[in-house]
Amino acid sequence: MRRVFTALAVLAMAAALVSSGCAGRGAPPTIKIGVNAELTGDIPKVGESCKRAAQMWLADIEAAGGLEVGGKKYKVELFIEDNESKPESAAAAATKLITQDEVLAIVGPNASKVAIPAGEVCNNQKCPMISPWSTNPRTTKDRPWVFRACFLDDFQGPVVARFVTEEFNFTKAAVLYDVASDYPKGLAEFFKKAWEEIHGPGSVVAFESFVTKDRDFSAQLTKIIASGAEFLFTPQYYDEVPLILKQARELGFDKPVVGSDSWGSAELVKLAGPLSYGCFFSTHYAAAGAKGATKEFIDRFKAKYGEVPDDVAALTWDSMRIVEAAIKAAGKITGDLATDRKAVRDAMAAIKDFDGITGRMTFTEEGDPIKAAVIVKISNTGEFEFYKFVSPK
Amino acid sequence: MAYLLQHVVNALQWGSFYALIALGYSMVYSVLMLFNFAHGDIFMVGAYIGLFVATGLLALGSAGAVALPNWAVLVLTLILAMALTSVVGMLVERVGYRPLRRAPRASAALTGLMIGITFETLNLALLGAKRRSFPALIETTSYQVAGVSITNTKIMIVVISLLLMLALDQFVRRTKWGMAMRAMAVDIFVVPLMGVPINTMAALTFALGSGLAAVAGVFFGQAYPVLEPYMGMLVGWKAFVAAILGGRGSVLGAALAGFLLGFIEIFVAVVFPSTLRDLIAYSVILLILTFRPYGFFGEPYSARLRL
Missing domain, CATH: 3.40.50.2300 (Response regulator)
Structure with a gap:
């Protein structure tokens, strides 16, 4: 009995195959x-x-x-x-x-x-x-x-460099990044290269690093403040960004802080609160404020x-x-x-x-x-708002 | 000048945490001859207890039940976190260490590691890997003094830490309990014959150390308000280094070494690329220990000390 079923099934499948093959050849191909x-x-x-x-x-x-x-x-x-x-x-x-x-x-x-x-x-x-x-x-x-x-991740380095140059006319940049993590390290280096291509060697006045799990950035931030940098680029995650923002502001750094797509997490705004409002970061796409x-x-x-x-x-x-x-x-x-x-x-x-x-x-x-990458501004209610498109060149 | 002073201020705050945590290591080490490797995680537990107490009190306030001013919330948080974390510390002693008091020291050290991992993973299982934000209990105000930025939080952390260290030092040196602790450090087997309840004393030692760790945890939450289950690991290890550097049995030594560690870490990052910070900082400490193997105030192990 079972064999009969199997044979029937095979036959049915073969028939289906043949018929579909015929149909495929007859009609214009999909x-x-x-x-x-x-x-x-x-x-x-x-x-x-x-x-x-x-x-x-x-x-x-x-x-x-x-x-x-x-x-x-x-x-x-x-x-x-x-x-x-x-x-x-x-x-x-x-x-x-x-x-x-x-x-x-x-x-x-x-x-x-x-x-x-x-x-x-x-x-x-x-x-x-x-x-x-x-x-x-x-x-x-x-x-x-x-x-x-x-x-690619690295691509955001030139984008941020160009955006800050056009938007603020700054010439002196500071970078703070995690040297033990691939993404921030790569991005920091690409940013430095791009910035110095625009503003000449030595225009990244502070290039400071820390290692994963560090919680105190006061030494690096004090150096950054003393370097006379006009803004800080930090391609970090929500784990560090709130702490960097808090400590920078407490040490008297009142200049813009700019990030990369690793900032694009709702957690960041939750942890950093009003400290993050008004900050910019680059990313792929932003829903709020799109046109x-x-x-x-x-x-x-x-x-x-x-x-x-x-x-x-x-x-x-x-x-x-x-x-x-x-x-x-x-x-x-x-x-x-x-x-x-x-x-x-x-x-x-x-x-x-x-x-x-x-x-x-x-x-x-x-x-x-x-x-072009999207530059997002964190609004005064903590929303990620589309600010503008920026292409690297 | 202002630039250097700013680093000094930063180092004082950072050193306070190492000092507070190092005291817990140092006390347990000197009284019971055991490295409580779970201490860094007790610091973490203290921070989380502080977080829950603080958010609880703030929620009570906003619900209109008991509206407390923020400074009162901070004081209550500190006291409750200290009390509850002390209980956790005593439990650790009772469950983890007391059964092993006559076991080889290596077993006790392993127990410490195990308890630490248990706390971390328990936290992970109960609360998830999500970062928690510690509510700011005092409005941070920055003062500019001669070009140096000082916040009220920083002043509070450093001053209260110093006061607590002083109080502990007085407690160990001037009270009967303190005397019993010092006696236990010399000979844990003869001391009970003099009528000292060593189980009570062991619990008290753990309670004091854990209480200080809880203060460090709450202050940490104020200064670095992103909490995660593994926050105590690295800080704990480094504070352990400070305890060894201070010398066995010395409250003053552990506190000083904690601050020294903070200074070395900050100033190495000032002079060298921050990437090399830990490498250079801990090479310096290795060098110090080569010349002073018992730390700053420690005594060489002799017949006087049990080992």
């Missing part, structure tokens, strides 16, 4: 796009935001009757795979999307630990991939098929899902639209997957001044965007 998202695992919120933004994009395309490429409208299909926020699952999901679902391009994964292995698979299998949120250089390094929609297309996206997302989109949602939205732009720019769909994928990759690499809601982007040879 454009398939993969989404490799962290739907379960330790950061499910990231996957959810990614999925929601992707589905919102699909709804737009469907409302327009399909995606127009070379004068023909194509139906678009999304394949959303869960990578469980695990490196091996992310690689498996990418393989499945490429070989089984035969997608044209993949958006995601978001987190670097999953984007790096998935990028390896996509690059080897020659399928274009764009990660909305991964900031680790290794995701795209030496991988012509892999792109990203966010800037134009960004505001329109935020409003539509809010109406659809009942919450303010986070940076993952905004960057996924841009990634989807970059894929869309690349497919359009490729000019035609031949139906031969390898040719089409190559055309999409080349078109993506050639994208110039793409107008995203998180800034205008052009890709470098590594597939990293040159784009």
Whole structure:
């Protein structure tokens, strides 16, 4: 009895395969796009935001009757795979999307630990991939098929240097950073380099460090005050920033304090309170005070899902639209997957001044965007408010 | 000049914490011949108890039940935190150390480490890894004196710490309890024969040390208002260094060494890149110990001391 069922099932599956194959050949091919998202695992919120933004994009395309490429409208299909926020699952999901679902391009994964292995698979299998949120250089390094929609951490150094120069006309900078931690150390050094490129050697008048877990910064801050610096740049986290602000103000430092995207946590305002009001920091995206297309996206997302989109949602939205732009720019769909994928990759690499809601982007040879960063001002009620876009050059 | 004075003021505040915590190490070490490695975490417990007492009192005030002025909240917080943390200290002694009084010293030291880790992880499990903000109980006012920035918080921390150290010194030297403690430091096995209740004395030693750690915790919360479960680890280790540097059994020595440590750390950071601070600071201390292996006021171990 059981054997009969098995045989029937196999037959049914074969029939399904044949019929779908026939249908595929008959109708104009649909454009398939993969989404490799962290739907379960330790950061499910990231996957959810990614999925929601992707589905919102699909709804737009469907409302327009399909995606127009070379004068023909194509139906678009999304394949959303869960990578469980695990490196091996992310690689498996990418393989499945490429070989089984035969997608044209993949958006995601978001987190670097999953984007790096998935990028390896996509690059080897020659399928274009764009990660909305991964900031680790290794995701795209030496991988012509892999792109990203966010800037790298180090990129904020030149951005902050330029912003402070334009906004305040300062010439003397002070830096205070944790020398034992990769992110602040890298950022501090990149900032110093950028600042001295603008203002000449010696214009960073104080370059002070401490080590993780330090709580007293009075020696460093006293040196900074004595150096005559006009502002302080500190790329630290909410663990230290409140203490740095408190001690600096108590020692009589009344000048601006500027930070990086590591400041972008609600905890920071909670811990630092009014001390943080009026401070600036650079980041990827800010919901409050957004204008134009960004505001329109935020409003539509809010109406659809009942919450303010986070940076993952905004960057996924841009990634989807970059894929869309690349497919359009490729000019035609031949139906031969390898040719089409190559055309999409080349078109993506050639994208110039793409107008995203998180800034205008052009890709470098590594597939990293040159784009403007958002400067956020902490308002007098402790909100992160959009202040302006600043590009590094 | 003002620049140097500013560093001196900074070092005085930073040294106060080391001194207050070092006293707890030093007392337990001299009376019971044991390193209470959980002491840094008792400091952490003190800070958290202070946090809950302070937020509780402030909440009572805003609910309209008992509206206290902020200075009264601070005083009450200090007293309650001292009392409750003393109880924690006595419990640690009763549960962790008393059963091991005749065990090898290494076992007691391990127990200390274990108790410390228990406090840290218990805090992590109960309250999560979230940072807590200690409410500011006195409005911080900065005074500019001859180009030096001094806040009222700094003055309060340094002055009250010094007063407490002085009081402890007098207690150890002038009271009967103090005399019993000093006697225990000399010979813990003969002293009970003279009618000294050593269990009570051990508990008292822990209570005093923990009380001082609680004061350090509350003041720490005022000066550096971001609390986390591992805040006592590094400070605890460094205060332990101060206790050794001060010399066994010397209240004055531990206090002085605590301040010295604060000064060395701050001034090394002034002259050298702050990256090298701990390396240079602790090399200096190693050098001092090479020439004075018993610390500043410690006595060489002799037949007079039990070991």
